[in-house]
Amino acid sequence: MRFDIITVLPGLLESPFAHSILQRAQKKGIAEIHVHNLRDYSSQKQKSVDDYPYGGGSGMVMTIEPFAKCITALKTERDYDEVIFMSPDGETFNQKIANQLSIQTNVIILCGHYKGIDQRIRDIFVTREISIGDYVLSGGELPAAVLVDAIVRLIPGVLSDETSALSDSFQDDMLDAPVYTRPADWNGHKVPDILLSGNTPEVEKWRFEQALERTRQRRPDLLK
Known part of the structure; x- marks a missing residue:
């Protein structure tokens, strides 16, 4: 199973995927986890990926172009089963959803930041929105790590005793x-x-x- 995670903070995801079960799954070739820096897809001189919200209000909003470029580039290489946006107003993540996603092949995960992402990203590209609970974090990176961990441990061959997950x-x-x-x-x-x-x-x-x-x-x- 392959995960492509799009984020403005790739360094935040280095540690969760470099240890324990997730590390072993990657070494065995059972799971692939690729982290993409959203700023690499920005056309702005300063590599900015956010702007002020239309209509006013507090906070900054992540712009549509970098996400669109990254997702489009990934989709030219392979087909994806899901494009998931980690969002506090998505469906609440549980074991049944983890079970469902564990039988997929390729998944993109979008990590929001700041005040949120341009709604058009969600309307055009996202196929599923998932929340890990009724609270707000600084970004979608930690929820993405939770999602991947819960899914990968269910893939056959990851755990030494496969009945343990059941x-x-x-x-x-x-x-x-x-x-x-x-x-x-x-x-x-x-x-x-x-x-x-x-x-x-x-x-x-x-x-x-x-x-x-x-x-x-x-x-x-x-x-x-």
């Missing part, structure tokens, strides 16, 4: 059950006996019951 919280509209590891007794705090029993059916039953109860307590809205 049992994550939210995959079945439930939170995950509690997990434990060695030692079995730490200062009198013991691992539940059922997990030490070796009785796989009973362990799975316990995990389901624990997940259900945790979801009831913490996220009852997930239960339908």
Whole structure:
């Protein structure tokens, strides 16, 4: 799967993609992550990519031309399944959307900044708008990193144990059950006996019951 991320702050995305699972996915050739500096597509002498909003108001607006040039250039090289704009007024990102996007091949992600981007970019080029929550950040770079991380870990071959992603919280509209590891007794705090029993059916039953109860307590809205 290939991601092309368009941003005015490419350096902000260097660290998230250079470590852990995302790094391994790229080294294995399972995922490609390309970050494009929007200023490289500006025709302005100072490489500016923003201007004052029509009608007045505070803040600056990202202009249409640099985005259009970059997206058009990318589309001449390959077909894209989605052009995603990270926006606080997009659909709220969740595990189901991550699952849907994980089976795509090529995706462009636009990172906004300042007051926002010219609406015509959204009208002409964007196929999907996604928000990571009901709050506003300084730009779309961190949300883009969240999106890519959540998607890439679902691609077959990325995780050493592929079943791990299938049992994550939210995959079945439930939170995950509690997990434990060695030692079995730490200062009198013991691992539940059922997990030490070796009785796989009973362990799975316990995990389901624990997940259900945790979801009831913490996220009852997930239960339908």
